[in-house]
Amino acid sequence: MALLSHLSALPTLEDDLALVESKLENAVIAKDPYLTEIAKHLITAGGKRVRPGFTIASSAVGQSNTVSVPDEVLMGGVAVELVHLGSLYHDDVMDEAEMRRNVPSVNAVWGNHTAILAGDFLLARASEIAASLGTEVAALLARTIGELCEGQILELQSAYSLTRSEDSYELSIAGKTASLLSTACRIGGLTGELEREVIDQLTNFGHAYGMAFQIVDDILDIIATEDQLGKPAGNDLIEGVYTLPVLLALKSDIGDQLRELLGKELSTDARDQALTLIRSTDAVEKAYARAQVWAQKAKAELESLPSSPATNALFAATNHLLERANSAG
Amino acid sequence: MALLSHLSALPTLEDDLALVESKLENAVIAKDPYLTEIAKHLITAGGKRVRPGFTIASSAVGQSNTVSVPDEVLMGGVAVELVHLGSLYHDDVMDEAEMRRNVPSVNAVWGNHTAILAGDFLLARASEIAASLGTEVAALLARTIGELCEGQILELQSAYSLTRSEDSYELSIAGKTASLLSTACRIGGLTGELEREVIDQLTNFGHAYGMAFQIVDDILDIIATEDQLGKPAGNDLIEGVYTLPVLLALKSDIGDQLRELLGKELSTDARDQALTLIRSTDAVEKAYARAQVWAQKAKAELESLPSSPATNALFAATNHLLERANSAG
Numbered sequence: 043m044a045l046l047s048h049l050s051a052l053p054t055l056e057d058d059l060a061l062v063e064s065k066l067e068n069a070v071i072a073k074d075p076y077l078t079e080i081a082k083h084l085i086t087a088g089g090k091r092v093r094p095g096f097t098i099a100s101s102a103v104g105q106s107n108t109v110s111v112p113d114e115v116l117m118g119g120v121a122v123e124l125v126h127l128g129s130l131y132h133d134d135v136m137d138e139a140e141m142r143r144n145v146p147s148v149n150a151v152w153g154n155h156t157a158i159l160a161g162d163f164l165l166a167r168a169s170e171i172a173a174s175l176g177t178e179v180a181a182l183l184a185r186t187i188g189e190l191c192e193g194q195i196l197e198l199q200s201a202y203s204l205t206r207s208e209d210s211y212e213l214s215i216a217g218k219t220a221s222l223l224s225t226a227c228r229i230g231g232l233t234g235e236l237e238r239e240v241i242d243q244l245t246n247f248g249h250a251y252g253m254a255f256q257i258v259d260d261i262l263d264i265i266a267t268e269d270q271l272g273k274p275a276g277n278d279l280i281e282g283v284y285t286l287p288v289l290l291a292l293k294s295d296i297g298d299q300l301r302e303l304l305g306k307e308l309s310t311d312a313r314d315q316a317l318t319l320i321r322s323t324d325a326v327e328k329a330y331a332r333a334q335v336w337a338q339k340a341k342a343e344l345e346s347l348p349s350s351p352a353t354n355a356l357f358a359a360t361n362h363l364l365e366r367a368n369s370a371g
Numbered sequence: 372m373a374l375l376s377h378l379s380a381l382p383t384l385e386d387d388l389a390l391v392e393s394k395l396e397n398a399v400i401a402k403d404p405y406l407t408e409i410a411k412h413l414i415t416a417g418g419k420r421v422r423p424g425f426t427i428a429s430s431a432v433g434q435s436n437t438v439s440v441p442d443e444v445l446m447g448g449v450a451v452e453l454v455h456l457g458s459l460y461h462d463d464v465m466d467e468a469e470m471r472r473n474v475p476s477v478n479a480v481w482g483n484h485t486a487i488l489a490g491d492f493l494l495a496r497a498s499e500i501a502a503s504l505g506t507e508v509a510a511l512l513a514r515t516i517g518e519l520c521e522g523q524i525l526e527l528q529s530a531y532s533l534t535r536s537e538d539s540y541e542l543s544i545a546g547k548t549a550s551l552l553s554t555a556c557r558i559g560g561l562t563g564e565l566e567r568e569v570i571d572q573l574t575n576f577g578h579a580y581g582m583a584f585q586i587v588d589d590i591l592d593i594i595a596t597e598d599q600l601g602k603p604a605g606n607d608l609i610e611g612v613y614t615l616p617v618l619l620a621l622k623s624d625i626g627d628q629l630r631e632l633l634g635k636e637l638s639t640d641a642r643d644q645a646l647t648l649i650r651s652t653d654a655v656e657k658a659y660a661r662a663q664v665w666a667q668k669a670k671a672e673l674e675s676l677p678s679s680p681a682t683n684a685l686f687a688a689t690n691h692l693l694e695r696a697n698s699a700g
Contacts, residue, residue, distance in 0.1 A: 072517075073542075077524050132491065136484040155465040155527055158487060159520045162461065165491065166516035169498045173509035180502035180509040187495035188401075191488045195406050198484055213402075 049095050052102065052355035058111050062094045065120045069167050080152055080160045081167075084127050087143040093126055093226040094119030096251075099359075100230025100244045102352035117171050118229040121183055124168035125222060129190055131161030137281070179232055186225040193217020202282035204292065204305045211286055212253070219259075220252030227251075240347060247343035251360055254336035258367045260285035261329050264320055265367075276313040279304070286332060290325035330367055337364055378424050381431065381684035387440050391423045394449045398496050409481055409489045410496075413456050416472040422455055422555040423448025425580075428688075429559025429573045431681035446500050447558040450512055453497035454551060458519055460490030466610070508561055515554040522546020531611035533621065533634045540615055541582070548588075549581030556580075569676060576672035580689055583665035587696045589614035590658050593649055594696075605642040608633070615661060619654035659696055666693055 070081035097119035134147040135157045149157035172183040196214040200206040227248030231241035263278045264287045296319050303316045340360045399410035426448035463476040464486045478486035501512040525543040529535040556577030560570035592607045593616045625648050632645045669689045676682050
């Protein structure tokens with residue numbers, strides 16, 4: 043699993059994530075077996091569990107030797123992952139996605155109505171677990187779900203907009219991606235009962251990591267092959283989501299040509315032309331430099347933390363992020 | 372407003388609900404004014420605020436004279452109403468509703484994507500407020516959102532089913548309606564810092580009231596005029612939701628005739644035939660008797676509570692509920 047290579051410096055992670063896995067399945071048991079089946083659908087489809095991994099690693103920062111991870115930390119990871127899964131249920135309805143993680147999407151199997159309600163159910167279970175971890179975690183997770191929605195709505199609002207600003211892009215990815223990664227780390231610090239200063243640093247680390255992560259993801263949608271992505275490149279272009287490399291390309295020499303193609307629904311031909319145009323500029327390089335800046339910020343936060351296997355693991359995960367973009371295309 | 376007549380025995384209710392109204396508007400302010408506008412849409416469209424009314428009334432049970440309602444109680448009412456509103460956003464997407472409360476629905480104005488996200492946003496804000504009221508309220512509200520989803524999914528699962536049992540109907544309305552009304556009362560008791568025994572009685576009252584409320588609502592969909600409903604009767608039949616009066620009619624002499632019509636999508640002609648058939652039986656009368664039993668249970672809970680203007684108001688609201696069905700048709 044990719045995550046294990048991300049956080050492989052953390053010796054007990056695999057065991058801890060196995061515990062998260064069974065706790066995830068328990069968390070979505072409903073009175074009705076029908077709902078339980080629907081709520082489990084994407085859990086059993088697998089996933090990298092990046093966010094619980096970050097919760098666990100964050101909780102262990104400063105610990106010099108292998109101690110068992112407290113149950114509260116694992117449940118914090120479960121809550122964060124349930125938010126991620128719930129939002130995927132809703133994403134797939136909105137994108138009319140047929141597949142997710144190599145299995146048919148919930149909406150494809152049970153219809154949109156059920157997928158919306160089951161997504162709500164997962165978010166509710168996440169909130170219930172958060173409440174069991176205290177008011178600070180409960181308030182934080184609720185605020186984070188709100189930020190997720192804000193980021194996504196901002197993105198929808200600027201769909202197909204050729205005048206989308208880089209600020210608007212940053213605000214959107216801060217909400218839709220960085221927020222939950224930052225909260226995953228913060229909940230690790232809170233449930234691991236770390237010092238306030240460390241908790242705040244972990245929160246900043248998660249935010250910076252999340253920003254870099256999303257920029258890299260957006261670069262991959264421009265440069266990666268269909269094999270690497272599991273879907274054709276340029277998917278964001280099709281959906282009218284103009285990400286950082288696109289915004290930078292619009293400012294380049296070929297900006298006018300690109301503007302002619304974009305701003306409307308695209309044929310696959312037009313998408314391929316747009317991709318070729320964007321790749322012909324230094325937009326990807328510039329976007330990558332921006333991801334590097336965020337990764338540097340992330341690592342700077344880690345550098346002031348006590349050294350430990352967990353700190354090293356988070357450091358390695360951040361480096362791995364940049365390699366993702368380098369090895370693609 | 373209908374609610375004021377429901378709970379009119381409570382002298383300060385109108386003022387308290389005015390406070391709830393402004394707190395509701397504040398609660399949905401987002402960083403982005405665009406999202407704020409969407410999140411406010413159904414709030415400004417008005418509404419009876421039945422649930423905050425019950426929270427406020429519950430908190431005041433046992434108080435002999437008019438004291439001001441604590442801020443926590445009002446915020447509890449806000450949280451409960453936000454859950455109700457968030458679920459309406461999702462309901463309207465699912466039902467492809469064009470109108471809600473005499474204004475265009477959120478999905479009609481901004482599209483399904485935005486309506487799903489804005490619904491999530493309202494639920495998240497509700498959870499955030501609940502967290503500020505302590506872990507017990509936070510856990511309770513989260514559990515209630517889960518129950519709402521469970522009730523609705525159960526209903527979807529039995530859509531168009533001619534073998535839907537009365538038990539399945541009761542389980543579904545317990546989740547989709549009684550749960551939030553019961554929680555509205557419980558949160559009133561919790562935030563009003565009433566005694567545990569009183570809190571539990573209020574919870575039971577809310578559940579029983581909610582069950583009666585939904586059965587009456589389902590009766591009205593069979594017997595009320597279009598003028599009274601604001602939409603044609605038989606809407607549930609069109610959507611394949613076979614409620615208690617329908618299930619009872621299916622067991623009557625005309626059961627086979629009705630079975631011929633139902634179990635599939637209905638033309639308006641077929642709907643009218645089905646309505647005529649159901650009205651020709653004693654199914655509505657029997658369903659009404661069931662609502663009366665629940666209303667009796669609700670009033671029995673109130674009878675053992677300390678007498679006070681609030682207790683009287685809840686009593687009057689329960690009586691009013693039954694009159695609703697009597698005055699229709």
